[in-house]
Amino acid sequence: MTTPTTLKIEGFRGRLISPRDADYDSARAVWNGAIDRRPRLIARCSGTADVVAAVRFAREHDLEIAIRGGGHNVAGTAVCDDGIVIDLSAMRAVRVDPKGRRTWVQGGALWGDVDHETQAHGLATTGGIVSHTGVAGLTLGGGVGWLMRKHGLTVDNLLAVDVVTAEGERLRASEEEHPDLFWALRGGGGNFGVVTSFEFRLHPLGPTVLAGPILWDASDAAEVLRFYRDFVREAPDELGTVVRFGTAPPIPAIPEHLHWRPVVLVGTCYTGPIEEGERALAPLRAARTPLLDLVGPSPYVGFQSALDSTVLHGWNYYWKSTHLPELRDDLIDVLAEHAFSCSSPRSYVAMFHLKGAVSRVAEGRTAFGNRRASHAITLDSVWRPGEDFGERDTAWTRRFFAALGRFREGVYVNFLGGDEDPGRVREAYGDSVYERLVDVKTTYDPDNVFRHNQNIRPR
Ligand SMILES: Cc1cc2nc3c(=O)[nH]c(=O)nc-3n(C[C@H](O)[C@H](O)[C@H](O)COP(=O)(O)OP(=O)(O)OC[C@H]3O[C@@H](n4cnc5c(N)ncnc54)[C@H](O)[C@@H]3O)c2cc1C
Numbered sequence: 001m002t003t004p005t006t007l008k009i010e011g012f013r014g015r016l017i018s019p020r021d022a023d024y025d026s027a028r029a030v031w032n033g034a035i036d037r038r039p040r041l042i043a044r045c046s047g048t049a050d051v052v053a054a055v056r057f058a059r060e061h062d063l064e065i066a067i068r069g070g071g072h073n074v075a076g077t078a079v080c081d082d083g084i085v086i087d088l089s090a091m092r093a094v095r096v097d098p099k100g101r102r103t104w105v106q107g108g109a110l111w112g113d114v115d116h117e118t119q120a121h122g123l124a125t126t127g128g129i130v131s132h133t134g135v136a137g138l139t140l141g142g143g144v145g146w147l148m149r150k151h152g153l154t155v156d157n158l159l160a161v162d163v164v165t166a167e168g169e170r171l172r173a174s175e176e177e178h179p180d181l182f183w184a185l186r187g188g189g190g191n192f193g194v195v196t197s198f199e200f201r202l203h204p205l206g207p208t209v210l211a212g213p214i215l216w217d218a219s220d221a222a223e224v225l226r227f228y229r230d231f232v233r234e235a236p237d238e239l240g241t242v243v244r245f246g247t248a249p250p251i252p253a254i255p256e257h258l259h260w261r262p263v264v265l266v267g268t269c270y271t272g273p274i275e276e277g278e279r280a281l282a283p284l285r286a287a288r289t290p291l292l293d294l295v296g297p298s299p300y301v302g303f304q305s306a307l308d309s310t311v312l313h314g315w316n317y318y319w320k321s322t323h324l325p326e327l328r329d330d331l332i333d334v335l336a337e338h339a340f341s342c343s344s345p346r347s348y349v350a351m352f353h354l355k356g357a358v359s360r361v362a363e364g365r366t367a368f369g370n371r372r373a374s375h376a377i378t379l380d381s382v383w384r385p386g387e388d389f390g391e392r393d394t395a396w397t398r399r400f401f402a403a404l405g406r407f408r409e410g411v412y413v414n415f416l417g418g419d420e421d422p423g424r425v426r427e428a429y430g431d432s433v434y435e436r437l438v439d440v441k442t443t444y445d446p447d448n449v450f451r452h453n454q455n456i457r458p459r
Contacts, residue, residue, distance in 0.1 A: 007041070009043065009053050009054060009057045010053060010057070011049060011050075011052075011053040012043065012045075012050050012053040012054065012057075013046050013047070013049070013050055014043065014044045014045045014046035014047075014050045014090060015044040015046075015090075016041060016042070016043055016044075017041070017042040017044060018040070018041055018042075019038065019040075024042075027042045027044070027087070028042060028079050028085070029071075029313075029314065030068075030071040030072070030073070030076050030078050030079050031070075031071050031072045031073075031074075031132075031313050031314075031317075032073075032074050032075075032076050032315075032316065032317045033313075033314040033315050033316045033317075033385055034076075034316040034317060034318065034390075035076030035079065035418075037076065037079045037080055037081045038081055038082070039066065039079060039080055039081065039082065039083055039084060039085045040063065040082050040083060040084060041063075041083075041084045041085070042084070042085040042087050043057075043084055043085065043086055043087060044087045044089065044090050045086065045087065045088055045090065045091060046090060046091070047091065047196075048162065048164065048170060048196040048197075051086060051088070051107075051164045051194050051196055052164050052168050052169075052170065053168075054084065054086045055086065055164055055165075055166070055168045055194065055449075056168040057084070058083070058084045058086075058449075059166075059168070059449065063082075063083045063084045064080050064082060064083030064084070064451075064452060065080075065083060065084055065085075065086055065449060065450060065452060066078055066079050066080035066083060066084070066085045066086070066452040067085075067086050067088070067136075067190050067194050067450065067452075067453075068085050068086065068087040068088060068089060068108075069088055069089075069107060069108055069134035069135065069136030069137045070089075070108070070109075070110050070132070070133055070134015070135065070136065070137060070138075071089065071134065072132070072133045072134050072137060072138075073137050073414070074317050074318075074319045074415075074417055074418070075416060075417050075418035075420075075454070076418055077190070077418075077452055077453050077454070078137075080452045083452070086194055087108075088106070088107040088108030088136065088194070088196070089108045090108060091106040091107055091108040091109070091196065092106055092108050092109040092110065092113050093105075093106045093109070094106070094109055094113050094114055094116075094117040094118075095117075096117050096118055096120070096121055096123065096202070098121040098123065101123060101201060101202040101203070102159065102199060102200065102201060102202060103117070103118055103123075103125070103199070103200050103202055104197055104198070104199050105135050105197065105198045105199075105200065106196065106197055107135075107136045107194065107195050107196045107197060107198070108134070108136065109134070109135045109136075110131065110132055110133065110134055110135065111127040111128050111130070111131050111132075111133050111134075111135060111138070111304065112131030112132060112304070112305060113135075114127060114135060114200075115127065115131065115300070115301050115304050116301060118202055119205070119206065119207045119299075119300055119301045121202075122204055122205065122206060122207055123202035123203065123204060123205065124147060124202065124203060124205040124206070124300060125147070125151065125154065125157045125200045125201060125202050125203065126143055126144075126145045126146075126147040126148045126151050126152060126153060126154045126156070126157055127143065127145050127147075127154060127304070128143070128144075128145050129145055129146060129242065129267075129304070129307060130305075130307050130308055130311055131304050131305040131308055132308055132313070135198060136190075136195055136198070137189075137190065137414065138154060138414060139154045139155060139158060139195075139198055140185060140186075140187075140188070140189050140190055140195065141187065141189050141368075141412065141413045141414030142154065142155050142186075142187045142366075142368035142412060142413070142414065143155055144352050144354070144358075144376060144412065145240070146211075146240035146242075146269035146271070146304075147203070147205070147240060147269075147271055148240065148354070148356070148357065148358050149237045149238075149239070149240055149353070149354070149355060149356025149357055149358065150203075150237045150238050150240075150271045150272075150356065150357060151203050151271075151357060152357040152358060152361060153358055153361075153366075153368055154200075155186035155187055155366050155367075155368055156186075156357070156358075156361055156366065157200050157201045157202075158185075158186055158198060158199070158200055158201075159174060159199045159200060159201055160172060160173065160174035160177075160182070160198075160199040161173050161174075161182070161185055161195045161197065161198050161199070162195065162196045162197040163181070163185070163192070163193035163194065163195050163196070164193055164194040164196060165192075165193045165444055165445070166193065166444065166445040166447065166449040166450060171193070173185060174199075180439075180440050180443065181193075181440060181443075181444055183366060183367060183436075183440070184367050184436075184437055184440040184441070184444075185367075186366035186367050186368065187366050187367030187368035187369065187413070187429070187433075188367040188429075188437045188440070188441075188456060189413055189414075189453050189454050189456075190450055190453040191437070191441055191445065191450050191451075191453055191455065191456045192440065192441065192444050192445060192450065193444065193445070193450065194450075205271055205300060206299070206300040207299055207300055207301065208274070208297045208298065208299055208300070209269055209270060209271060209274075209277075209297070209298060209299075209300045209303065210268075210269075210270040210274045210277035210278065210281070210295065210296070210297055210298075211267075211268060211269040211270065211295065211296075211298045211300070211303045212253075212267075212268060212293075212294040212295040212296055212298060212303070213244075213265045213266065213267045213268070213292075213294050213295075214265070214266050214268065214284065214285060214290050214292070214293050214294070214295060215248060215254075215258070215263045215264070215265045215290055215291045215292040215293075215294075216263060216264050216265075216288060216289075216290050216291055217261070217262075217263060217264075217291055218245070218261075218262035218263055218264060218339075218340045220264065220288055221245065221264045221335070221336040221339060221340070222332050222333065222335075222336040223288055224264050224266075224287065224288060225243070225264070225327055225332045225335060225336065226327075226329070226332060227284070227287040227288070228241075228243065228266060228284070228287075228327070229326060229327040229332070231283060231284050231287070232353050232355075233326070235280065235353075236272070236276075236280055237356040237357060238270050238271045238272040238276070238277070238280070239268065239269075239270050239271075239277070239280055239281070240268070240269045240270075240271070240353070241266055241267065241268050241269075241353045242266075242267045242350055242351065242352050242353070243264065243265070243266050243267075243349075243350070243351040243353075244264075244265040244266075244267060244348055244349065244350050244351075245263075245264055245265075245335070245339035245340065245348060245349040245351075246262070246263070246265075246339075246340075246342075246345075246346075246347065246348030246349065247259075247260045247261060247262055247263065247345045247346075247348075248260065248261050248263045248265070248291075248292075249307075249309070249310040251306070251309060251310070253294055253306070254292065254294075255292070258291060258292060260345050261291075262340050263291060264339075266284065267307075268281060268284070268295055269300075269303065274297055281295055310346070310348075311382070314385065315346070315382055315383065315384050315385070316382070316383050316384070316385065316390060317380060317381065317382055318380075318381040318390070318393070318394045318397055318417065319378050319379065319380045319381070319397065319415060319417045320378070320379050320397050320398065320400075320401040320417060321376065321377060321378040321379065321411055321412060321415035321416065321417075322376075322377060322401070322404055322407075322408045322409070322410070322411050323354075323370050323373035323374075323375065323376050323377075323408070323409045323410045323411055323412065324351075324373065324374060324375040324376075324377055324404070324407050324408070324409060325373065325374050325375075325407060325409055326374045327374070327375070328407075331404075331407050334403050334404060334407070335349075335351075337403070338396075338399065338400040338403055339400075341396060341400075342381065342389075342392075342393045342396045342397075343389045343392045343393055343396070344381065344382055344383045344387065344389035344392075344393050346382035346383065346384070347380060347381045347382045347383070347389070347393050347396070347397075348380055348382065349377065349378065349379050349380065349400075350377070350378050350380065351375050351376070351377040351378075352375060352376045352377075353374070353375055354371075354373055354374055354375060354376060355374055358371055359371050359372050359373075363430070363433075364432060364433055364436075367429065367433055367436070367437055369410055369413075369428055369429035369430045369433050369434075370409060370410030370411070370412075370428075370430065372409075373409045373410060376411075376412045376415065377404070378415045379396075379397045379400045379401055380397070381393035381394050381396065381397045410427055410428060410430065411424060411427050411428050412428065413425065413428040413429075413454050416428065416454055425454045425455065425456065428454070434456070437456045438456055438457070438458065438459060439459075441456045441457070441458045442458040442459045445458060446458045
């Protein structure tokens, strides 16, 4: 690595932030407060030309590159020590073509930006379930969310991207142009270049949807899960559900007397007509006796940010994750036994129901692996700065993960943490997709310039 003698990047118009700047600490902070890395330089790009200049500068000075989209990745891969952060957080524009049902989204946008613009036309595409998550990292790993069972993963709705390669060249990748690269970008993460713009297909939605959580007491977890297993097996594609185990968050929608009570919560979102959704959800709402049923017509945009305050920036997080098969009784027993034995009232478990359109796309059609799995689960320890739950809950996450060992069926690359066994990246794809990703990596980034990520090494 050579030390750049000047803080000037030829042809760069955005902002360069170094340790000498007053906002250096806020500029290097990512969502996960447990990550504390000190890059030499943060290149906050104003557009694609800046990204090109920053990549070329980094290569010239042999600086490690981290790419920052929304900064949400739990492993903190958006920031590196010593190197340069190519920071797209100032590139958040979203343009919508309502007639053509398409949207163009810049590489630093958040899902809240996309939902806001697309819902103004009654349109949406599959995005994450927290509005402050970045579009770029989420999309490049695959993208799971409420709409996926009806409309596919985020990558299944991706039509084209603009990329800056390791050589500092601009390419457009789609089914027609650089199709090998386009295939790899639909699941292979930030390994292949800096994506400056995404083009997505949109679908009519809402803007009012039937959505909301149903809460049961934690002691009912096993019974609720058994019911849920049979219920989702027959559920229409329009119904997206996520099970959350943890305490009832202190959000305004939940009455105060339930705040912090351990509950099993099933979040629901129905993407079809409200009356159909009422019928589809009736059996779940009648199962056992819920503590609280908040399902009702809701603006989709509002629903998409309902969880935002439960996972704030700057708190400390430690995750482990795996895909799971259908919930057999012995798997339910493991979930019920471990889900509530964490210490921090903010730690939780989230389990996304997959299937539907996700699993109807052939394995290997995109680089997203394990499409046949039923659920993606993340075991998430959460503690605020100054709280001492970290060690205990990290041990809880690890113990819980070990207990799920015999049920594991691959993993979603975007839910991998920072201290994973290297074999887990291969696990995220399966052998044949992984080998194909290595081929594409070898073609487009043979020197592994983009390696500060869940890395796929070139041959
Ligand atoms: C609270 C929370 C909720 C989440 N909910 C969901 C969910 O509902 N569905 C889901 O699928 N995932 C979800 N995730 C996981 C999420 O997909 C990943 O954290 C993802 O990495 C976030 O993208 P980002 O751009 O914010 O991340 P960043 O940390 O900015 O980036 C992560 C990595 O992506 C790559 N990258 C980022 N931007 C670019 C770019 N422009 N070009 C090339 N590579 C880039 C880089 O390798 C980077 O290291 C959630 C995460 C959190 C923390």
